[in-house]
Structures are given as C-alpha cells and as structure tokens.
Amino acid sequence: MNVGSDMSLFSLISGASLPVQAVLVILLIISLFSWWYIFIKVATIKRAETESEEFENKFWTGGDLSKLYESVTAGRRKPQGMASIFEAGFKEFIRHKQQANMEAKMEISDVMEGSRRAMRAAFNRELDDLDAHLPFLASVGSVSPYIGLFGTVWGIMNAFRGLSSVAQATLSQVAPGIAEALVATAIGLFAAIPAVIAYNRFASSVDRLSVRYESFMEEFTNILQRKL
Amino acid sequence: MIRKHENSDSWKAGGLAIAVHLALLGAMLISFNWKAAHPVLNVTEVELWDKLPRTKPVVVEEPKPEPKPEVKAVPKPVVEEKPKPEESKVDIELEKKKKELEQKEKELEEKRKKDEATKKLAQQMRDEDLRDKNADEKKQLDKIKQDALSDVKAETDKQASAASASLIGEYKAKIQAKIRNNVNKTLCGGGNPELRFEVNLLPTGELSGSPKITKSSGNSTCDDAVERAIIASEPLPLPSDPGLFSSFRNLNLKFRPNDN
Numbered sequence: 001m002n003v004g005s006d007m008s009l010f011s012l013i014s015g016a017s018l019p020v021q022a023v024l025v026i027l028l029i030i031s032l033f034s035w036w037y038i039f040i041k042v043a044t045i046k047r048a049e050t051e052s053e054e055f056e057n058k059f060w061t062g063g064d065l066s067k068l069y070e071s072v073t074a075g076r077r078k079p080q081g082m083a084s085i086f087e088a089g090f091k092e093f094i095r096h097k098q099q100a101n102m103e104a105k106m107e108i109s110d111v112m113e114g115s116r117r118a119m120r121a122a123f124n125r126e127l128d129d130l131d132a133h134l135p136f137l138a139s140v141g142s143v144s145p146y147i148g149l150f151g152t153v154w155g156i157m158n159a160f161r162g163l164s165s166v167a168q169a170t171l172s173q174v175a176p177g178i179a180e181a182l183v184a185t186a187i188g189l190f191a192a193i194p195a196v197i198a199y200n201r202f203a204s205s206v207d208r209l210s211v212r213y214e215s216f217m218e219e220f221t222n223i224l225q226r227k228l
Numbered sequence: 229m230i231r232k233h234e235n236s237d238s239w240k241a242g243g244l245a246i247a248v249h250l251a252l253l254g255a256m257l258i259s260f261n262w263k264a265a266h267p268v269l270n271v272t273e274v275e276l277w278d279k280l281p282r283t284k285p286v287v288v289e290e291p292k293p294e295p296k297p298e299v300k301a302v303p304k305p306v307v308e309e310k311p312k313p314e315e316s317k318v319d320i321e322l323e324k325k326k327k328e329l330e331q332k333e334k335e336l337e338e339k340r341k342k343d344e345a346t347k348k349l350a351q352q353m354r355d356e357d358l359r360d361k362n363a364d365e366k367k368q369l370d371k372i373k374q375d376a377l378s379d380v381k382a383e384t385d386k387q388a389s390a391a392s393a394s395l396i397g398e399y400k401a402k403i404q405a406k407i408r409n410n411v412n413k414t415l416c417g418g419g420n421p422e423l424r425f426e427v428n429l430l431p432t433g434e435l436s437g438s439p440k441i442t443k444s445s446g447n448s449t450c451d452d453a454v455e456r457a458i459i460a461s462e463p464l465p466l467p468s469d470p471g472l473f474s475s476f477r478n479l480n481l482k483f484r485p486n487d488n
Binding site: 009028031032033035036037038039040042043044080129132186190 | 230231233234237238240241242244245246248249252253256257260
C-alpha cells in the first residue's frame with residue numbers, strides 16, 4: 001500500500017475541494033453514529049426479547065402472583081419490558097383492591113380500568129424506549145445517499161471546470177477528481193444501506209415485541225379480573 | 229442522545245461501530261490499487277524539417293575552381309607604352325628657331341594630350357570589354373562548378389536510391405504481408421479479386437485518415453474486410469531511416485486477398 005502515491009485514498013481526500021471534504025466529514029460522523037445506534041439497538045432489543053421470554057416462562061408456570069411481584073420488585077434494577085408492565089399493573093391492582101376493601105365503594109370495573117391504565121402507561125414507556133433512535137436510522141437511510149451524491153456532483157463539477165482550461169483534455173486529468181468525488185457517494189451508501197436494513201429489522205422486532213406486550217396485557221387483565 | 233437503559237451497551241457499541249469503519253477503510257485500501265499506474269505515454273514528437281536530412285552526409289567533392297587563376301591571369305591592359313615625345317633637339321640654334329620649337333613643342337603637347345585622351349578612351353573601352361569578358365568567364369565557371377556539383381549529387385543520390393529502393397520494396401512487401409495476414413479471406417469469396425488502396429501514413433507507422441479505396445474488387449464485403457485489415461495492421465512496419473519515409477507517406481497498395 002503506497003499511501004504516498006498520487007492516487008492514494010488519503011491524498012484523494014486531502015486534495016478534494018472544501019465542500020467535498022465537509023460532505024465526507026459529515027457522512028463519516030453520520031455513519032459512525034448510525035452504526036453506534038445500530039449496535040446499541042441490536043443489544044437492547046435482544047435483551048428485551050430474552051427478558052420477555054424469561055418473564056413469560058416465569059409467569060405461565062403458575063405460582064403466586066404476589067410472589068412474582070415481590071421477586072420482580074426485589075431486584076435492585078428497575079424492571080424492564082414485560083416485567084415493568086406486570087409491576088405497574090399489579091401495583092395498581094393491589095392499591096385499588098385495598099381501597100375497595102376499605103371503602104367498599106369501588107366497582108370491579110373501576111379497579112380493572114385503573115390497572116389497565118397503569119399497564120398502558122408502562123407499555124407506552126417501554127415502547128418509547130424500544131423505538132428510540134429508529135427515526136434517526138430512517139433519516140440516515142434516506143438522506144445520506146443524497147448527501148453523498150451532493151458531494152459527488154460538486155466534485156465532478158470541479159473536475160470538469162478544471163478541464164475547461166486545458167487545451168488537450170485527457171481522462172487522466174478528470175479521473176482523480178471523479179474518483180475523489182465518488183468516495184463521497186461510497187461513504188454515503190455505506191452509511192445508508194446498513195441504516196435502512198437495521199431500521200426495517202428493528203421496526204419489525206419492535207412491532208413483534210409490542211404485540212407480545214399487548215397480548216400479555218390482555219391476558220394479565222383477564223387473570224386479575226378472575227382474581228377479584 | 230442515549231437512553232438510560234442503553235448506557236451499559238454504549239461503549240461496546242461505539243467500539244464496534246469504529247471497528248466497522250476501520251474495516252471499511254481497510255477494505256477500500258486493500259481492494260483497490262490506489263497506486264496510479266502511469267503508462268508510458270505514447271507521445272509522438274514531431275519535428276518539422278524543410279528537407280529530409282541525409283543519413284549519410286554526402287561528401288561533395290567540391291571541384292576546386294582551377295580555372296580561376298586563369299581568369300586572373302587575363303592580361304592586364306598594358307598601358308605603359310608612353311609615347312615619349314621626341315625630345316626636341318635643342319641645338320643651340322637661332323632664337324627664331326626657338327620660337328618654332330616652342331610652337332612645335334606646344335603642338336606636340338597638344339598632340340600628346342590628344343593621344344592620351346584617345347588612349348584613355350581606348351583603355352576604358354578595353355576595361356569594359358575585359359570586365360564583360362571576366363563576368364562571362366565567371367558565369368561559365370559557376371556553371372561548370374554547379375554542373376560538377378550536381379553530377380556528384382546525382383551520383384550519390386543514385387547510389388543512395390539504389391540502396392533505399394530495395395529497402396522501400398522490402399518494407400512495402402512487409403506492409404502488404406502484414407495486412408494480408410489480417411484479411412479475412414473468406415469474405416472475399418472465390419475468384420481472385422484485386423483491390424487497390426491508397427493509404428496515408430504517419431512517420432510512426434500509423435494511418436493518417438482512413439484508407440481510400442481506389443479500385444474496388446466489386447464485392448463490398450471484401451473491400452470492407454481489406455480496409456479493416458489495414459486498420460488492424462497499425463502500426464505498419466516502416467524503415468527506421470526517416471529519410472525513406474517520404475516514399476511511404478502516400479502508399480498505393482495492391483491486394484489480391486486470395487493470391488497466396
């Protein structure tokens with residue numbers, strides 16, 4: 001690898017015009033962030049899936065719900081995913097139940113409504129966490145090719161403008177300019193393609209998780225109603 | 229930028245993101261040969277010459293102008309014959325004779341003056357004559373010299389052309405052989421068609437302009453085949469001697485594609 005030769009990647013970039021360099025820097029930062037978010041989301045969604053799996057297993061093996069509630073809240077960590085929905089719903093249910101016992105005024109439907117609302121709120125919070133960064137990935141996927149294209153068009157314009165002052169135009173006079181301009185497109189595509197793929201994948205994963213949470217909410221509501 | 233629950237992953241994810249970009253950079257560096265290959269540019273330098281330079285400087289034996297001294301030796305007008313006026317005999321004679329003498333002397337002097345004038349005139353005329361004669365002779369001499377020179381030139385030219393004619397013939401045969409190798413003979417069908425092409429060449433052996441067909445074989449596919457063959461045979465073999473190029477600038481080539 002001869003970095004010092006006149007067509008090396010580094011000399012191409014350093015020889016590029018300022019707008020092209022700015023585009024390259026922007027794209028590099030965008031690409032770094034999008035990959036960072038991609039890896040973060042891969043980890044968080046995977047963890048959310050395994051946690052909900054584990055919790056469903058624990059939940060459906062039967063056993064006392066209050067014991068499960070204690071084990072969920074006992075941990076130092078704030079419960080996440082399905083556990084947090086369960087925690088919110090069950091906490092609200094117990095409170096309403098206590099109130100209903102004390103005052104004997106509360107209707108069953110009111111208790112159920114309360115716990116449902118609490119679960120819905122927890123579900124929304126969870127969904128918001130799951131959805132985090134997905135709009136950014138979508139923007140990167142749709143916009144960064146255009147940014148790269150802008151850099152390329154600018155670079156090619158520059159290359160051809162330089163060509164106009166030469167009497168005998170050869171390809172070797174435009175080639176470096178076009179090559180340096182195409183680096184911008186390459187980086188734009190490099191940022192966009194994984195972002196689009198990751199966005200679609202994460203969106204479907206989040207959808208599946210939200211369906212899972214929602215069905216859990218319905219089932220849990222049924223169980224609570226039976227307990228009353 | 230980042231959620232609380234994501235904190236635990238952020239460092240790992242950041243490291244992975246940087247690793248991915250380093251991998252991209254590495255792939256770009258390895259997969260492309262960023263070294264610009266500069267092929268030796270095939271630039272033909274053109275020098276313009278008025279005349280074709282001789283490869284062998286012909287030693288022209290300049291005929292020494294021998295006859296020159298002759299010209300110089302043309303007799304100079306001898307103007308030295310000074311007619312000495314006869315010294316009057318000065319006999320101490322009578323004084324009357326003296327007068328006579330004086331008169332005589334005067335007369336003589338007059339005569340002498342007259343003589344001198346006529347002589348001068350004559351000399352002038354002779355000088356002019358001489359000059360004319362000189363010029364004539366010089367002209368003749370020049371002519372002789374030139375003749376001799378051109379003779380020598382012609383002789384050397386003849387020798388050179390005798391040598392180069394064989395070279396020219398050889399290279400013309402080479403050109404035709406090279407082109408014939410590229411002709412797709414099946415396109416010319418049976419028979420023995422003959423084609424003539426006029427080809428303009430550059431000193432590099434490349435064609436300047438497309439070959440012109442001067443005599444068609446009557447079969448346009450055959451004509452095209454030969455034309456393609458001529459173009460495919462670039463560069464055509466040329467003698468290394470630039471002096472011979474003039475006979476290759478416009479070539480009339482005859483082809484009999486089916487003739488072996």
